[in-house]
Amino acid sequence: MSIAALLLAGCADKVIDERPVKEEKDDNYTYTKYQNPVIRNNCADPSVIDDRERTGYFYAYSTQNGTSGNADCVYLPVYRSADMVNWELVGNAFGEQAKRPQWVPDTRVWAPDIEYINGRYVLYYALGSMNDPAVSACGVAVSDSPEGPFTWENIKDLNPNANEHGMLTNMATQGISNNIDANIVKDQQTGELYLFWGSYGSNSGVWAVKMTDDGLALAPGAQKTFISYEMEGTYIHYKNGFYYCFGSKGSCCAGKSSTYHIVVGRSKNILGPYEGRDGKLMNVRSTAFDTPANTILSSSENLMFAGTGHDAEIITDDLGHDWMFYHAYWQGNNYDGRCMNMDEVVWGDGWPSFKTGHPSESKISGPTWKKAGTKASASVVDNDGAEALVQTGDPCSCRNTWSYSAQSNDVKLYEVKIYE
Secondary structure, eight states: OOHHHHHHSSSSOEEOOOOOEEEEOSSSEEEEEEOSOSBOSOOOSOEEEEETTTTSEEEEEOSOBSOTTOTTOBSSEEEEESSSSSOEEEEETTSSGGGSOOSSTTOEEEEEEEEEETTEEEEEEEEEOSSOGGGOEEEEEEESSTTOOOBOTTHHHHOTTSOTTOEEEEHHHHSOSOOOOOEEEEOTTTOOEEEEEEESSTTOEEEEEEBOTTSSSBOTTOOOEEEESSOEEEEEEEETTEEEEEEEESOSSSGGGOOOEEEEEEESSTTOOOBOTTSOBTTSOSSGGGSGGGEEEOOOTTSSSEEEEOOOOEEEOTTSOEEEEEEEEOGGGTOOSEEEEEEEEEOTTTSOEESSSSOOOSOEEEEEEEOBTBSOOSOOOOGGGOOBGGGGTOOOSOBSSOOOOTTOTTTTOOEEOOOO
16 A cells, blocks of 8 residues: 555544654764654653763653552653654552652652762652642652652651651742742852742742752741742743843643643842743733744644643753753643643753744754763664553553554555544
């Protein structure tokens, strides 16, 4: 069967070759052409670390996948990749199910942030509740391996200032609700660590507070600083003398109706105040960050991807290009989970932006890496061997793998259902 005939097969289906293709740039560099999403699993609220210098891989972590108590629930999925395009599921950050954090009952493990501090992997997470945000809390766990298992009951042994469960913030200690979405940031001028956290709510918002040098506890006597109204998923990035505060606004979790979008402000000071491109301040209540002026990424115009938000860290490739991960509903494939996308961030006039302001949909060239023998020496993960999505606790028939079209083995195309 010809490719043309395949494309006409089925009244609502298209057969599209979306498999990643590795390309040689020259004698020194390689890159992979890819098409979003790069993780075709429910991978909400991702965090990514460049761990090539230690393990040769990048690692990604996401919000709990599945319903608490179910046998197939993964309480904090961990993926790895050698090129930021091909990812494989390598396990649960907390190891066995029974070892997940449960120090706040009836909550789910949300929105991780991964860092490498003082010779250990430090994982920040939230115990969150959609029904009662006031019970939420941010906590910390540690491991000697990026794949875990991460432990939290030993945090006080490592730092006497820490809470016995590794709890960092909650309503009782900070006086704010919605204690979620932790992001750890190093002040590039002083070397001090700060925790940014928070979300929506009349008594919430985004805040920042100084941490101890090991990142395991709030600094004794530290007072929190207000950063922003009505925002969540905060990520701070330092570049060219500015701290850039990325955040997500709008509805996160309503499928194709989600209005999540990524906004940004900047400041010369890590604690702000953060100012948008239009000069409006994040710590002053207004509608300024619901407008296009301060929005850098929003849903596809055709809703191929909807609810674009909660971006991960910016990772710089070996040619100096910046790449950002974020989640989005893959509405074009009628998938109800939030997959992980990746697109390049460009700076131009000193402000970050995405090339079109929307997720890329066609196959594009991905990050460029030095060839084997450099710090990008790990072999590329083979997505043909990746585990099925059901193993992450999500019953969708989508898979985090490439499969050949059942209609034709000779052209070996990946079948994706596009609902028109």
